[in-house]
Amino acid sequence: MSKASKYWTLVKLESSGRQKRSEIAAAKAFFEMAFPEFLGEADVPDVPIQKQLVQWLRDANSQGNNINSQNAECCLLCFISWEIEQVCLQLAQQFGTYHGFRGQDLFPFVLDEEGINRQRHLGQTKTPYQSFAREILQTFDPQQSSLATWTNRRVKFNSEINKFLLEHGVYLVSDWAILNDTHPQQLEKILTQFYQLTSLEVEQRLQLLACYHSVYRSQRLQQRQAGARKRCQPPTAQQYQQIAQRLETLIQQRISPKAVAWKLQNLATLLRQYRTYIRGGKLPNQSLIFVDDSDSIIEQIPSPEPIENDEEDIKKQEFLNWYEKQFLMCLHSSIAQVLETGLTTCQKRDGAKAEQFLTALYLFHCQGQSMSEIAATLGLKAQYQVTRLLKLKAFRADVRHHLLFQLRDRILEYTKPEHPSQELEQWEKQIELALDGELETLFKQAESDSYIAQNRPLNSPFFKGVCYYLDLREKSPNLIQSMISLLSKNSRRSY
Amino acid sequence: MFTSFLDESEVLFEFEPLNPEALPLSSEQINQSLDYCRSILDDRKQWQTYLNSLALFGFQNWLEQRSSELIFNLEHPSVEKPELAYFIEAVCNLAVNQFKICLVALGNSITDTISLPRAIFQLPEYRAHYYILIEVQEELETTSIYGFISYSDFQAHKTQIDLEPKADWTYSVPLSWFNTEPDQFLLFVRCLEVSAIPLPEIPNPAILLSQIREELISKLSQLQSSEPGIVPELWQILTWEQGKILFSYPELLRWIYEVQNQAILSAQPISPSHQNPIVYLTDLFNLLTQPTLNLAGWFNQELDTLSTALSWVFIPDFSPETALRDGTEISSLVKQLQENGVEISPQAKGAYRDLGLGGRSLRLYALTWPLEWEIEPEWTLLLILGLPTGTDLPVGVKLRVSDATGILVEQDSNREDQCSYLFTRVVGTCQEKFVVTVSLREDITETLPPFEFSFN
Numbered sequence: 001m002s003k004a005s006k007y008w009t010l011v012k013l014e015s016s017g018r019q020k021r022s023e024i025a026a027a028k029a030f031f032e033m034a035f036p037e038f039l040g041e042a043d044v045p046d047v048p049i050q051k052q053l054v055q056w057l058r059d060a061n062s063q064g065n066n067i068n069s070q071n072a073e074c075c076l077l078c079f080i081s082w083e084i085e086q087v088c089l090q091l092a093q094q095f096g097t098y099h100g101f102r103g104q105d106l107f108p109f110v111l112d113e114e115g116i117n118r119q120r121h122l123g124q125t126k127t128p129y130q131s132f133a134r135e136i137l138q139t140f141d142p143q144q145s146s147l148a149t150w151t152n153r154r155v156k157f158n159s160e161i162n163k164f165l166l167e168h169g170v171y172l173v174s175d176w177a178i179l180n181d182t183h184p185q186q187l188e189k190i191l192t193q194f195y196q197l198t199s200l201e202v203e204q205r206l207q208l209l210a211c212y213h214s215v216y217r218s219q220r221l222q223q224r225q226a227g228a229r230k231r232c233q234p235p236t237a238q239q240y241q242q243i244a245q246r247l248e249t250l251i252q253q254r255i256s257p258k259a260v261a262w263k264l265q266n267l268a269t270l271l272r273q274y275r276t277y278i279r280g281g282k283l284p285n286q287s288l289i290f291v292d293d294s295d296s297i298i299e300q301i302p303s304p305e306p307i308e309n310d311e312e313d314i315k316k317q318e319f320l321n322w323y324e325k326q327f328l329m330c331l332h333s334s335i336a337q338v339l340e341t342g343l344t345t346c347q348k349r350d351g352a353k354a355e356q357f358l359t360a361l362y363l364f365h366c367q368g369q370s371m372s373e374i375a376a377t378l379g380l381k382a383q384y385q386v387t388r389l390l391k392l393k394a395f396r397a398d399v400r401h402h403l404l405f406q407l408r409d410r411i412l413e414y415t416k417p418e419h420p421s422q423e424l425e426q427w428e429k430q431i432e433l434a435l436d437g438e439l440e441t442l443f444k445q446a447e448s449d450s451y452i453a454q455n456r457p458l459n460s461p462f463f464k465g466v467c468y469y470l471d472l473r474e475k476s477p478n479l480i481q482s483m484i485s486l487l488s489k490n491s492r493r494s495y
Numbered sequence: 496m497f498t499s500f501l502d503e504s505e506v507l508f509e510f511e512p513l514n515p516e517a518l519p520l521s522s523e524q525i526n527q528s529l530d531y532c533r534s535i536l537d538d539r540k541q542w543q544t545y546l547n548s549l550a551l552f553g554f555q556n557w558l559e560q561r562s563s564e565l566i567f568n569l570e571h572p573s574v575e576k577p578e579l580a581y582f583i584e585a586v587c588n589l590a591v592n593q594f595k596i597c598l599v600a601l602g603n604s605i606t607d608t609i610s611l612p613r614a615i616f617q618l619p620e621y622r623a624h625y626y627i628l629i630e631v632q633e634e635l636e637t638t639s640i641y642g643f644i645s646y647s648d649f650q651a652h653k654t655q656i657d658l659e660p661k662a663d664w665t666y667s668v669p670l671s672w673f674n675t676e677p678d679q680f681l682l683f684v685r686c687l688e689v690s691a692i693p694l695p696e697i698p699n700p701a702i703l704l705s706q707i708r709e710e711l712i713s714k715l716s717q718l719q720s721s722e723p724g725i726v727p728e729l730w731q732i733l734t735w736e737q738g739k740i741l742f743s744y745p746e747l748l749r750w751i752y753e754v755q756n757q758a759i760l761s762a763q764p765i766s767p768s769h770q771n772p773i774v775y776l777t778d779l780f781n782l783l784t785q786p787t788l789n790l791a792g793w794f795n796q797e798l799d800t801l802s803t804a805l806s807w808v809f810i811p812d813f814s815p816e817t818a819l820r821d822g823t824e825i826s827s828l829v830k831q832l833q834e835n836g837v838e839i840s841p842q843a844k845g846a847y848r849d850l851g852l853g854g855r856s857l858r859l860y861a862l863t864w865p866l867e868w869e870i871e872p873e874w875t876l877l878l879i880l881g882l883p884t885g886t887d888l889p890v891g892v893k894l895r896v897s898d899a900t901g902i903l904v905e906q907d908s909n910r911e912d913q914c915s916y917l918f919t920r921v922v923g924t925c926q927e928k929f930v931v932t933v934s935l936r937e938d939i940t941e942t943l944p945p946f947e948f949s950f951n
Binding site (some may be wrong): 170177230279345404408425 | 516533
């Protein structure tokens with residue numbers, strides 16, 4: 001169901017780059033005449049209306065032009081322009097802030113219908129340029145989907161849109177990439193358990209997938225060999241033909257390449273929806289449903305609340321006190337070591353990027369700037385680029401590991417652990433708490449930029465350590481090396 | 496009709512933010528991956544091998560980026576060998592800081608479980624301390640680390656829910672078992688000792704191969720393609736117990752691979768084993784199971800006990816020069832060979848053995864000597880098959896020599912070309928063995944224990 005006005009209001013792009021809605025009187029009059037039963041209805045049923053409009057449009061095309069067909073086309077193009085606008089706005093709403101784009105940035109790729117050209121006559125040579133909306137209308141098949149779904153799909157898969165979004169760090173995996181990576185066993189499982197299809201329906205789709213694989217995959221590898229483009233392109237007419245031939249042999253029935261194309265697209269849609277569902281439903285480190293947490297091996301993370309076992313608690317506190325001095329020394333040397341190594345590699349590859357990294361490091365740890373502020377300072381388009389530049393999570397893990405490694409032997413003398421992996425995890429958590437408390441949560445918030453910079457524990461040992469290193473790097477870089485070598489001498493495995 | 500599971504407003508969730516941790520693959524890495532999977536005909540296995548190879552390079556990129564101090568060895572991944580890539584869909588033979596690592600690629604299609612081969616958990620050659628899943632975004636040419644599980648954690652989970660392997664020799668492993676914090680993997684390999692993840696001993700199946708030889712030969716012959724494009728899977732023909740033995744002998748895997756992919760992996764220009772794989776299979780089993788005759792022993796002026804036990808008669812003081820003068824059968828043979836331009840070293844040692852084939856008595860001479868070598872020591876074996884009487888060989892006599900890669904040479908005496916002897920010469924290193932078979936017709940054959948030339 002949708003608003004009837006969608007069928008006579010055209011969304012156009014003005015030269016300013018803004019979208020403008022204009023009512024087309026002829027289309028409105030036609031719609032009201034054609035569908036009197038819906039007059040005064042706020043919402044109208046789309047499917048029967050669209051089927052009727054398409055029928056008028058296509059009948060006329062075969063019998064010669066008439067006024068009905070022009071008006072029907074006009075109504076459909078209006079509807080499509082609405083949908084296009086909606087998809088762009090939703091994309092911007094979902095990703096725009098973090099990835100640095102607006103709906104307006106997307107319009108030029110897809111919102112290019114100028115208006116309804118009343119001068120078009122059949123038999124007249126086609127204009128060389130065809131608007132995206134008309135292309136959507138031409139390829140629309142009312143037997144296969146609704147016009148809203150079809151438009152939505154065509155916008156999503158528009159290559160210009162995809163290219164633009166990919167540059168902004170937003171990715172839409174192609175149907176063909178999904179089909180390529182789907183095992184028959186996986187398909188069977190998804191169709192049976194998730195979609196609850198019958199065994200016959202599953203069997204048909206398995207045959208289709210097998211024929212697609214045998215044609216498309218090997219040619220993909222050959223194209224790769226020849227240095228072809230990265231993204232998977234839709235199968236060519238010839239490939240559809242080959243898939244259809246293989247399928248015919250398999251099922252002993254005639255099947256047209258066009259039918260194969262539809263079937264493949266529908267199959268990909270099923271897989272895509274399942275994939276969306278499973279990725280959306282994946283929480284990192286989910287506990288097993290059937291495993292009692294207390295016995296779980298992976299989930300042995302000590303809670304930050306006071307531990308009931310006092311003795312244990314005291315022991316850990318002792319450890320932290322006793323080690324405070326060495327701890328800070330090792331921390332500084334670890335930070336220095338991780339950053340030195342990282343910077344050396346980075347400088348070799350891209351000197352400018354290394355400088356950018358240092359600046360971002362400084363702004364974040366010593367100035368307390370937020371990700372979007374840093375992006376602005378560095379002249380980057382979006383926060384996500386700062387996230388990618390700093391890779392804070394990895395950086396902090398590397399520092400913790402170095403630190404642990406330097407303290408390890410003494411730690412392990414403390415307790416003769418039965419489960420070294422678990423012990424290590426626990427010590428690491430302790431160290432993390434000692435370094436910066438609940439910082440991980442803050443980082444997660446930092447990425448959405450919904451937190452206040454003052455919340456950042458600029459006084460935490462970790463932040464101070466990074467600033468200390470940056471300061472030292474400015475003033476006396478030779479001290480860094482001696483600091484690193486002093487502490488790594490004691491290690492058993494040369495770090 | 497479309498069966499739409501999600502309503503349209505949700506469709507946009509199919510777009511994903513790029514993972515900031517994802518690392519790009521270089522074009523060399525992609526080309527290398529294409530090379531690894533090129534010779535595999537089965538399109539499913541070929542694609543998985545391609546993804547697994549990309550995963551390997553992705554893992555390498557990640558290690559290089561994260562830690563200059565880790566010592567990792569990715570020099571000889573199992574995907575280098577098509578026969579391993581084909582039968583074990585994972586990348587084995589990797590190590591990071593002494594920890595054995597096994598990788599599997601996750602493509603764009605993920606369910607809540609992943610299918611992992613039994614072999615990577617139950618065979619010492621392929622087992623690892625850590626199993627790592629690598630997400631491969633093939634069309635973006637990037638990879639990221641999905642998660643990992645240690646051998647001991649896998650075993651614990653497996654026992655807990657009593658996870659049984661499936662009929663196709665795989666485990667369906669829940670993805671929820673994997674630790675999705677790759678940083679913790681780095682923590683473990685940086686700070687743990689290898690002993691923290693014990694890998695229990697697995698008994699060596701060597702004795703078993705000879706015990707089930709005949710059964711395995713008949714079963715392996717069923718692995719040939721019955722009709723074009725359709726090849727049976729190992730698990731459809733063999734029991735897992737037999738499969739385990741097979742996985743311990745890469746030479747056998749290689750044979751099946753060659754048969755199923757109509758590919759020749761060895762560098763031999765012409766390999767008759769290709770036309771007659773079953774004949775070669777018996778040779779291969781002899782190489783793998785029979786006691787080997789070490790020809791280096793012949794240089795101690797006496798035959799070792801094994802040679803004697805195997806009825807070899809040493810030719811005392813044999814040297815080409817003396818041989819020419821003493822008027823024995825071997826002398827005239829050597830003379831004929833030398834006239835035909837076959838060089839025989841003055842250092843050569845020789846022995847002969849009489850064979851009875853279908854009531855016929857044949858004599859096989861073996862001459863051997865070490866060669867000049869540059870990279871590693873080499874030796875040669877010259878075989879001459881004749882009659883003790885020196886008369887012409889009966890028609891249809893064949894002399895065949897094989898090594899671990901295939902049939903090297905097959906000589907036969909045919910009707911047009913009456914001859915009194917057949918001869919052939921092969922060259923090998925000290926790691927190589929040769930097996931020699933003499934046959935009169937298809938059904939009358941004698942295979943001799945394999946020859947080697949080892950200084951150990």
